[in-house]
Amino acid sequence: MTSALENYINRTVAVITSDGRMIVGTLKGFDQTINLILDESHERVFSSSQGVEQVVLGLYIVRGDNVESKARSSIKKFEDREDMKYSRKVSGGPKSRWISRG
Numbered sequence: 001m002t003s004a005l006e007n008y009i010n011r012t013v014a015v016i017t018s019d020g021r022m023i024v025g026t027l028k029g030f031d032q033t034i035n036l037i038l039d040e041s042h043e044r045v046f047s048s049s050q051g052v053e054q055v056v057l058g059l060y061i062v063r064g065d066n067v068e069s070k071a072r073s074s075i076k077k078f079e080d081r082e083d084m085k086y087s088r089k090v091s092g093g094p095k096s097r098w099i100s101r102g
């Protein structure tokens with residue numbers, strides 16, 4: 001897994017946490033337990049009544065045991081949270097690809 005993550009350094013990634021949150025940011029580093037360091041990050045909060053809200057987080061660390069999945073993102077708008085929460089792969093060609101933790 002770690003060798004696959006090396007290809008994502010300094011690229012924008014979307015991380016789904018085990019509690020269903022989506023964090024988008026630039027991957028700056030990681031370690032052997034898949035702790036992720038994201039820069040210029042924000043959380044995308046999905047609401048059926050208000051659409052998507054972006055909460056700025058800045059420099060952010062996601063613990064490896066809290067990472068459900070990661071994807072390289074082309075900064076497209078993800079419109080269906082339930083689809084993103086349970087999907088491991090996003091259609092959209094080479095610019096968006098899910099990587100399973102397990």
